[in-house]
Amino acid sequence: MPTPLLLAIGAAGIALLLVLIVRFKVNAFLALLITSVLVGLATGVPLANVPATETTPERLGIIPAIIAGMGGTLGSVAILVALGSMLGRIIELSGGASSLAGRFTKLLGPRRVSGALTAAALVLAIPVFFDVGFIILVPIVYGFSHAAGLNPVKFGLPIAGIMLAVHVAVPPHPGIVGGAALLGADVGWLTILGILIAIPLGVLAHFVSKVLNRREYPMLASTKEMFDAFGGGDEVDAAGASAAKTATKTLAPPSAGMILTLIITPLVMIGLGTTAATLLPADSALRAVLGFIGAPVFALLVTVVLAGYFLGIRRGWSAAHLSDVFEGALPPAAIVILVTGAGGAFARILTESGIGKALADTLLATGLPIILMAFLVSLALRAAQGSATVAILTTAGLLSSAITGGGYSSLQIVVIALAIAFGALGLSHVNDSGFWVVTRYLGLSVSDGLRSWTVLTTVLGVAGFLITSVIWLVVSAAA
Incomplete structure (x- = not known):
């Protein structure tokens, strides 16, 4: 199919999705699936799988591609969202979130809480994937928001912004590590420069x-119901959460130190796993053990079990009572899970249709300077198919021959890799599963998410690229 037609269909598909959700108030899950089918039909994605031949790879049909996209996304998100919701629920019902929020608000003062949380998120995001870290911090965001009487978006927006910036630009996250391997970029320098650039981006995220x-x-x-329940309201849910709150009122709340320890526990475990994967040889038995311990699903599972014991059983809750509390966390989480999975399905259709490659090829033909091209190709791929990791890897693959054969110094290649990373930071919108995680937990509609989260990620991406460009000029002058 001609490139202009592919680009037009891609733009029309995204526009249709926005119109369905924003104008006609169609449920986001249904709108994503409907648009996925229509874009697949319009771009000639086959109705059924086409087997591979000697000259062509296998092509997925429309429905198999949707299932693969949703399944691939849910495989990494569903368990984490469910466990994160359980952890948040028991922290809230035990009185722990209010205890922690009150303690830190008293120490820091209400005016400094947002900045302190953003700084902490920057550090915590280095070893932890974006969606995992954000889900873990949601209970803290809700707790501080209740203590301050504010909408959770006030604290959650800058936290999510800086965590995503670190996720795209700082090893050991998969996109930038894979991109570095394709380009032959030095991971040590990439880590140093990525963190140095992330620091001013954290400040910018706070003020923007x-x-x-x-x-x-x-x-x-849906978010208000979850947020109000988290705050200790008197509503009765299907799992008997009101009874849990009533029982908890007779107990002293757990200490802020206990809650902070539970929040840090999965982060430390995940950090051990990623550090082992970076420093230890592939055949090391210790690396395998630490990799298992540091798997995000296992780390969160262990933390939920610990929270169930220290915040529930040890404080007098029965096993049945604890089970009801955990069960009450799942219905709101299901909404986040399904919409996030549908976003992954739409992204897969855009990839199968060739729309992302068409955008990249169009930009490559312009003859722009290599660092600007790296940023724009990555930004275009990010906008077209949603995944920052895919955008980084695809752009690095497309530009690898030009970069490795272009006579660039080691530091110049590192800077080009960072330009690619910050291109993948911007334009997070409806085809990005992270967009749905952030907006659903913070209670933002699609239109409000575009006004806030999409704007923030784009500002941070452009700012990161501008800082990278200055470094490029300095490094090129010294070369």
């Missing part, structure tokens, strides 16, 4: 979010 938060964003009903 303050500007964006001057607007009041009405909270989605």
Whole structure:
């Protein structure tokens, strides 16, 4: 199919999705699936799988591609969202979130809480994947928001922004590590420069979010139900959460230190796993053990079990009572899981249709300077198919021959890799599973998510590229 037609269909598909959700209020899960089918039909994705031949690879049909996209996304997100919701629920019902929020608010003062949380998120994001880290920090965001009487987007927006910036630009995260391997970039320098650039981006995320938060964003009903329940309201849910709150009122709340320990536990475990994978040889038995311990699903599972004991059983809850609390966390989590999975399905259709490659090929034909081209190709791929990791890897693959054969120094290649990374940071929107995780947990509608989260990620991406460009000029002058 001609490139202009592919690009037009891609733009029309995204526009249709926005119109369905924003104008006609179609459920986001259904709108994503409907648009996926229509884009697949319009771009000639086969109705059924086409077997591979000697000259062509296998092509997935529309429905198999949707299933593969949703399954691939849910495989990494569903368990984490469910366990994270359970952890948040028991922290809230035990009184732990209020205890922690009150303690830190008293120590730091209400005006400094957002900045302190953003700085902590920057550090915690280095060893932890974006969606995992954000889900783990949601209970803290909700707790501080209740203590301050604010919408959770006030604290959650800058936290999510800096965590995503670190995720795309700092090893050991998969996109930048894979991109470095394709380009032959030095991972040590990449880590140093990535963290140095992330620091001013953290400051920028804090202040840009303050500007964006001057607007009041009405909270989605599904998120409001979860947020109100987290705050200790008197509503009765299907799992008997009201009874849990009543029982908890007779107990002293757990200490802030206990809650902070539970929040840090999975982060430390995950950090051990990623450090072992970086420093230890592939055949090391210790690396295998630490990799298992540091798997995000296992780390969160262990933490939920510990929370169940220390915040529940040890404080007098029965096993049945604890089971009800955990069960009550799952219905709101299911909404986040399904919409996130549908976003992955839409992204897979865009990839199978060739729309992403068409965008990249169009930019490559312009003859732009290599660092600007790296940023724009990655940004275009990010906008087209949603995944920052895929955008980084695809761009690095497309440009690898030009970069490795272009006579660039080691530091120049590192800077080009960072330009690719910051291109993948911007334009997070409806085809990005991270967009749905952030907006659903913070209670943002699609239109409000585009006004806030999409704007923030794009500002951070452009700012990261501008800093990278300055470094490029310095490194090139010294070469």
